[in-house]
Amino acid sequence: MWRSRRSSFSSAGSAATCSIATERDASCGCRSTGEARGAGGNVTADRGIRAILFDLDGTLYDERGAMRAALAVTTAEATRTIPGFDAAIACRLYEEIGRGIWEKADLSGSGPLPPPSSMELRQRVWGALLERLGVTEAGAGERLAARYARARSAGHVLFPEAAGVLERLLVLSRSGDSFKVGLVSNGASDLQREKLDNCGLSSLLEPILISSEVGWVKPEPEIFLEGVRQCGCLPEEALFVGDSLERDISGARAAGLRAVWVNRSGEDRLPGAWAAEFVLRDLTPLPEIVACDRGATGRS
CATH class of the missing domain: 1.10.150 (DNA polymerase; domain 1)
Structure with missing residues (x-):
């Protein structure tokens, strides 16, 4: 059972046609930053997404x-x-x-x-x-x-839109060429596992990597690369979704992953924001972004 600040969630519907390369799409609240370049070099938007890895605190969990x-x-x-x-x-x-x-x-x-x-x-x-x-x-x-x-x-709860977004992603994964939906989190193992269990995420996300269990801490590239390895894909085929520019976005980009910055506070012009391929105010547009990406690369 999902634990969130809302009591019910709609199932995934058909994704609307999207033009996600615009400066600002008012209907979905997402912004493309254009060419996201990290330590790995060129943007990798031409590769289809085969894995989505989420941060927990501040991204899925409130x-x-x-x-x-x-x-x-x-x-x-x-x-x-x-x-x-x-x-x-x-x-x-x-x-x-x-x-x-x-x-x-x-x-x-x-x-x-x-x-x-x-x-x-x-x-x-x-x-x-x-x-x-x-x-x-x-x-x-x-x-x-x-x-x-x-x-x-x-009192463990997800952000209001998080459960519905995960539902839609899992439905999307089952509708065609499947992709992994997992988690990479810093924190004490007992606390993070408690959050995942109480919010109903433990049985839905795979793989689950927690820093105190695997021996690396974000933004160290090893923890991202281990997540990618467990997903069975290349780094450029994985999308990392997180709220911290330092730990999540810079760390993921340095490891060669694509990245989405969840900027819930609406802060602008922060150092490191350029590294994110997309900037979202919340997770709502994410399934549409994934569906468009996979459609563009023939994976849907």
Whole structure:
């Protein structure tokens, strides 16, 4: 079962005729950047798509929305149980502290020690946050980390359009010369697997590569190339879809893959945006792009 902020999704219909090389198509919200050139050299739009690899957080999964909802639940409990706890300050500090701790963690699984679990990292975040707030209560960090984890587990959701887009892609794959639809994600294995299971993606996406399980981290080219290898195609026959210009788009292009940047915030003129073949405000136009590409190369 899909888990999303919308309760129902339409099945794939016939794709409309598209002209995806225009500067802006108002009907689909996508923009072609023209010739996308990365470290691999020339644009490879003449090769049909045989694999689509998605990023998870910020692309399919609403990481920021889930974090904010769980943070509201956790800080409300802390306000009730910890004298002087300031929820407003805690919310402002959480993302800053959390980003620093998660980015410093070795989630590649290639180091001398096993990668930390999501609970270990959350305990570090809540411990550091309480220290900044001057809270010295023994065990408070562990307790709030556990409460936050329960709230996150109960609130895993995809972006509203994500389930319908995946449905349409899977239908499209079954309608002719099939292609793979998989995932390449950075993160702690236990947390990413929980998200995939709770959102109903584990049985639908193949292959699934998670950094802490395979020993590489985006934007390292090896993790993209391993995804391509498991899809059984060439890098230029794979399309990577992600929201991070550094980790997803630059990494995929350096490995020779084609790339679609999901720019949900609508930011413009960012360094590295040129490397994406298409820029989307959300995932909605993706099945049409894939259908047009495969039709142009005789694969549909």
